[in-house]
Amino acid sequence: MSPVALTDTVTITYKATLKSGEVIDATPENKPLTLSIGDGKIFPAVEVSLLGMEPGQTRTVTIAPEDAYGPHYKELVHTLPRSIFEGKIEPKPGMILSLALEKDGREEQVPATVLSVNNDTVTVDYNHPLAGKPITYTVTLVGINK
Structure with missing residues (x-):
């Protein structure tokens, strides 16, 4: 099977953590998330990290505050x-x-x-509670629907 490309629909599991290790979001156990690349269900920086992945592969990406909930003002x-x-x-x-x-x-x-x-x-x-914080996503690609 070919790796994830721009027009694919993918099924993933993920865990999002703060620098402290605190888990702030995750897919429920045994309930992966299905999304089309570019549909905006997850942060674009996380979507980009999926490109080139193959089923069963896990990737960790840390996104800057500007690419998540914005800077803290x-x-x-x-x-x-x-x-x-x-x-x-x-x-x-x-x-x-x-x-x-x-x-x-x-x-x-x-x-x-x-x-x-x-x-x-x-x-x-009035800032979002996660503003100014980098977020680390650990994403596992479960499957690709071309």
Whole structure:
């Protein structure tokens, strides 16, 4: 059988980990993922790593933050008055909240991770929780459908 090419549909298993070794995503056991190269189901940098692989082969690729969830922007970390949460929720570090932000004259709900809480303020991060982190994928090609 010929190796993976641009127009192929492939079946893979994968595990995605952070530098610490923490697993952040993986195909469920005995449930491989089927996708067409270029369909956007996985990050393009991971798709490219599949090219040239043959069934049964495993490849490990580390993708840069820019090719995954983007860089971590310091300007997306905000300190808010704790009073805006009174009577609604008791924020705690690690919580992910849906907060209202104005963008282009419209109010939108945006997820934010609570970083810290003190008596008067709450510091939140509007970046994706995985922003700024390289991700290592270990991918095994199960099969190719030409």
